[in-house]
Every structure is written in C-alpha cells, then in structure tokens.
Amino acid sequence: MDNMDSLKIASTQITPEINFDVEKKIFVISGESRPENVKDFFEPILLWIDNYFSEANKQTKHLFQIKLEYFNSSSAKYLLTILKKVGLFYQNGTEIIVQWYYETDDDDMKEAGEQMSEMSKMPFEIIEVDKL
Numbered sequence: 001m002d003n004m005d006s007l008k009i010a011s012t013q014i015t016p017e018i019n020f021d022v023e024k025k026i027f028v029i030s031g032e033s034r035p036e037n038v039k040d041f042f043e044p045i046l047l048w049i050d051n052y053f054s055e056a057n058k059q060t061k062h063l064f065q066i067k068l069e070y071f072n073s074s075s076a077k078y079l080l081t082i083l084k085k086v087g088l089f090y091q092n093g094t095e096i097i098v099q100w101y102y103e104t105d106d107d108d109m110k111e112a113g114e115q116m117s118e119m120s121k122m123p124f125e126i127i128e129v130d131k132l
C-alpha cells in the first residue's frame with residue numbers, strides 16, 4: 001500500500017491545489033474551484049481515491065482538509081462525489097476525519113460544509129478561520 005504515490009496538483013486561478021500526502025495520511029483540497037472542464041480535473045482525483053482506499057489500512061487515521069475559498073456548482077457536485085466516496089470507506093470502518101474550513105463571515109461556505117457532511121454521511125469538524 002505504501003508504494004502508492006501521493007497526489008499533488010498545483011493550484012491555478014481556476015483550480016484548487018490537491019495535496020494528498022500518502023505518508024502523512026493528510027489529504028488537502030484548497031483554493032478556488034471553478035475549472036472550465038470540471039470532469040477532466042476531478043475524474044483523475046476520483047480514480048486516485050478509489051485506488052488508494054481499496055488498499056488503505058482501516059486502522060490508520062486519515063485526515064481530509066477542505067480549505068476552499070470558493071467553488072462553483074459543477075465543482076460542488078464533484079466535491080460531494082469525492083466526499084460520498086470517502087464516506088463509504090468511513091462507514092466501512094476506515095478512520096477518517098474531515099475538517100471543513102471556512103472564513104469568518106462566510107456563512108455560505110459554512111452551510112455548504114454542513115450540507116456536505118450530511119449528504120456524505122460523515123461527521124465534519126467545521127472550523128472557522130480568519131483567512132484561508
């Protein structure tokens with residue numbers, strides 16, 4: 001399992017940074033997400049998650065940190081797909097913690113995190129920060 005490579009995708013003005021660190025078991029999505037071709041951006045990430053968790057050690061704690069300043073509706077669908085996929089592993093006993101960060105006064109992002117938590121059937125830690 002540990003021979004699987006981490007997934008790192010640098011952010012652009014329209015795509016988030018993806019930093020899935022296999023060694024540390026910390027998986028971060030940060031920045032803004034409004035890619036022109038949302039499917040092309042997110043499909044490889046979904047595939048990576050499938051491959052990773054098909055062999056992941058259930059007893060190992062995995063930390064997902066969502067630190068998005070903005071995402072459009074098509075990104076929201078893929079983000080939910082990612083979280084539902086991770087949620088299935090969570091429901092099957094894999095130890096997963098999801099931390100959803102939002103900036104003070106960004107009630108929309110806070111609500112989005114609460115909704116994603118509900119829809120993915122996983123508890124999220126909703127964390128308020130001054131600046132993402």
